[in-house]
Amino acid sequence: MYNLLISLAAGLLVAVAIRLGGFGWVAVIIPGVLATAIAYVALNLRAQKRLSAKIEAAVAEAQARRFDRAIQMAKGTLAMGPWLFGSQAAISALIGQFLWWKGENEAALPYLEAAAAGQWPARVMLAIARWRKRDLAGMQKIFEGALKGRGNNKQGLLWCAYAWLLEKEDRHDDAVRVLGRAVAANPADDKLKSALQALQNGKKLKVGKLYMEWYNFGVETPPQMTPPGFRSGRRATYR
Structure with missing residues (x-):
């Protein structure tokens, strides 16, 4: 969401600058749209790179069975949720899985419920929780x-x-x-x-x-x- 808002603002600034240069509104549409698209792609790539690095580090901790550290690191990435569409659900799925592997099944449920359908391992865990109940x-x-x-x-x-x-x-x-x-x-x-x-x-x-x-x-x-x-x-x- 934040990336989109910043990109729209960048596109608007470009459009206004061209308009102030004496061009008509029709002439500013294409440059404004291009500026928005370029800014959005660049910001998204930057945010995805940062998030991927943090997630990989958290997964490495979980693989070493240091679940408390993995959960802490994964929760720390939730703040990036507003910057990337869909990341909140993916991060929640990961936290839910870490808690499940740790044996804290009840604590995992809110995170597993927040996972999107695409995160099928988390959804399987949630289905198992429903089955047990x-x-x-x-x-x-x-x-x-x-x-x-x-x-x-x-x-x-x-x-x-x-x-x-x-x-x-x-x-x-x-x-x-x-x-x-x-x-x-x-x-x-x-x-x-x-x-x-x-x-x-x-x-x-x-x-x-x-x-x-x-x-x-x-x-x-x-x-x-x-x-x-x-x-x-x-x-x-x-x-």
Whole structure:
């Protein structure tokens, strides 16, 4: 918003300066519009560069499991929200995810709710929160909204998360229908085909085997990894 206002002011100044030079109002329109557009692009690029650097630093802290520091850094970027359209929702989604990974699910909810449909990982977390509170209608509404986000219907994990939660509620037919839609939207996606086939054959949907990122949502714990050369038994032996 601020970038737009500054750009409009710049365009107006250029137009007024040309008008004071003796030119008619018709002659000042094109230069004024061009000045506005150039100023807006330049200001946006500058703000995006600053925001990206701050976000990358916050993500690095989260990856190192320094969640308090990551949350603090991400919250510090909220002040840039008025400078870039859509950034407020993206930053909120990130804060919500950091809080979720930290285990503070309730604290994450206001931020996850502020996330746009395009930020589908945050929307999946919000859908899981609705599911845990037995708000199944709300859960489905969030998933359906997320799938309408640009490019989100290509996200196999989003489809599988939706189907997995439906399956947990003994809504097997609904889960199969969801994955049927997923395969129809992504006919070349072998993972989605495998997931659909598993449900159609009455098998358990093992999302974690298809997408390791599934475990980031906290509804299932990843299997313990067996050290190389380890053989289970009365006595542990290593080769």
